[in-house]
Amino acid sequence: MGVIVGHILLIAAQVNTRRGVPLLEEFTFGTFAEIQRAATSAIAAVRDNWVNYVALQDVRAENARLKEEVAALRIGLQQERALAQQSRVLQDLLDLKSAVTLSTVAASVIAGGASPEFRTITIDKGTDGGVFADMAVLAPSGVVGRVVMPTSRASKVQLLIDRDAAAGAIVERSRAQGVVVGTGTDRFRLDHVPGAADIQVGDRVVTSGIEGIYPKGFLIGQIESIERQSGEFTGVVVRPAVEFSALETVLVVLTPTASEAQ
Amino acid sequence: MKAAGVLIAVALALALQTTLARLVVGGSAAIDLVLVAVVAVALTTGPVSGMLAGSVAGLIQDSLSTGVLGIGGLSKSVIGFLAGAISQQFILTSALPRFVMFVGATLAHAALFMGLNVALGLRTFPSPWKAVASQALGNAVVGMIAFAIMEALPGVIERRRAGRRPRG
Numbered sequence: 001m002g003v004i005v006g007h008i009l010l011i012a013a014q015v016n017t018r019r020g021v022p023l024l025e026e027f028t029f030g031t032f033a034e035i036q037r038a039a040t041s042a043i044a045a046v047r048d049n050w051v052n053y054v055a056l057q058d059v060r061a062e063n064a065r066l067k068e069e070v071a072a073l074r075i076g077l078q079q080e081r082a083l084a085q086q087s088r089v090l091q092d093l094l095d096l097k098s099a100v101t102l103s104t105v106a107a108s109v110i111a112g113g114a115s116p117e118f119r120t121i122t123i124d125k126g127t128d129g130g131v132f133a134d135m136a137v138l139a140p141s142g143v144v145g146r147v148v149m150p151t152s153r154a155s156k157v158q159l160l161i162d163r164d165a166a167a168g169a170i171v172e173r174s175r176a177q178g179v180v181v182g183t184g185t186d187r188f189r190l191d192h193v194p195g196a197a198d199i200q201v202g203d204r205v206v207t208s209g210i211e212g213i214y215p216k217g218f219l220i221g222q223i224e225s226i227e228r229q230s231g232e233f234t235g236v237v238v239r240p241a242v243e244f245s246a247l248e249t250v251l252v253v254l255t256p257t258a259s260e261a262q
Numbered sequence: 263m264k265a266a267g268v269l270i271a272v273a274l275a276l277a278l279q280t281t282l283a284r285l286v287v288g289g290s291a292a293i294d295l296v297l298v299a300v301v302a303v304a305l306t307t308g309p310v311s312g313m314l315a316g317s318v319a320g321l322i323q324d325s326l327s328t329g330v331l332g333i334g335g336l337s338k339s340v341i342g343f344l345a346g347a348i349s350q351q352f353i354l355t356s357a358l359p360r361f362v363m364f365v366g367a368t369l370a371h372a373a374l375f376m377g378l379n380v381a382l383g384l385r386t387f388p389s390p391w392k393a394v395a396s397q398a399l400g401n402a403v404v405g406m407i408a409f410a411i412m413e414a415l416p417g418v419i420e421r422r423r424a425g426r427r428p429r430g
Binding site for chain 2 (some may be wrong): 022024025035039118149164
């Protein structure tokens with residue numbers, strides 16, 4: 001019996017589905033995604049009840065504070081609109097207007113990684129929702145990762161902090177280029193920065209789009225520390241913009257990247 | 263019955279790892295609940311059950327992760343077998359030996375898992391000591407709690423049953 005099961009597992013591991021994923025992986029991932037979906041729904045129901053009915057203390061004070069915050073944000077928004085209008089005019093003048101508008105789909109995180117050695121999450125959108133492998137996943141605060149294994153109703157997303165993850169990056173202030181690499185911890189490493197590049201602690205690091213997965217200009221994080229030895233950068237640590245431990249909803253970029261479009 | 267118990271323990275550990283662990287400490291959870299379950303199964307049922315539990319749990323974990331299928335399965339099978347074999351040679355019923363067992367199993371698992379990955383040229387692990395040490399401690403604490411619950415549960419059920427019996 002064990003031998004038969006072993007053989008079936010081995011064959012399933014080698015046979016790919018139409019989506020290019022090993023049958024065994026698709027089966028186990030698809031099955032567990034459904035279990036995770038159910039578990040997440042149950043936990044969300046309990047949490048919603050708690051949040052909506054039990055933990056309503058200090059709501060009045062919070063409401064007043066939020067009203068003040070909204071008023072301040074409205075003023076800020078008007079200023080941003082004015083600035084945007086100015087930059088639009090300038091873009092038109094320079095004929096640099098980007099034709100890219102991102103099409104995205106929102107997805108809920110239904111599970112974390114099954115193994116602490118791999119930084120992955122499972123989202124509740126798959127190929128039925130137009131999600132395919134190598135699509136970028138973003139959060140309002142910045143870049144989250146990329147889709148590595150979509151099934152019909154769920155997808156596995158490799159977080160950018162995973163050891164095997166990387167993204168082309170640019171330092172926003174100086175336009176210095178590099179590669180942001182996951183370390184398996186809650187920090188990134190910025191590699192391949194030229195020794196002559198102008199980078200400082202606190203600089204914002206954004207995607208360069210050079211790898212053809214992540215759209216250009218999205219925030220990855222801020223430089224936290226810089227180490228130099230004999231004129232070369234030996235250790236540039238970047239603090240992620242995204243709080244990976246608090247991800248609940250993400251956006252999957254459906255728009256083909258520049259490399260795919262070509 | 264024994265096989266069903268092992269499967270339930272592994273499934274529960276996987277469900278907790280992927281759902282509750284995310285809610286408590288997010289995707290950066292350092293505790294490997296599946297490894298804790300495998301070692302607990304091995305300590306309570308012996309080397310063969312431990313090896314099978316490790317094999318099944320590791321394979322499922324592999325397929326849910328982005329790594330090569332089999333590396334986690336092989337690592338956890340070996341650890342399950344070794345933990346079960348040690349439990350048959352030594353008395354591991356008190357807290358301290360069990361704590362040491364969980365710490366040792368986590369360190370050995372990390373060495374195997376990382377060693378296989380590095381040997382096959384799949385990934386590198388620059389300065390993993392801090393992460394491995396914190397995982398070993400975390401796993402040991404969770405393992406102790408799991409054992410305390412497992413040992414307290416039958417007594418609680420028995421007391422409840424006794425309390426329900428009609429007097430007189």
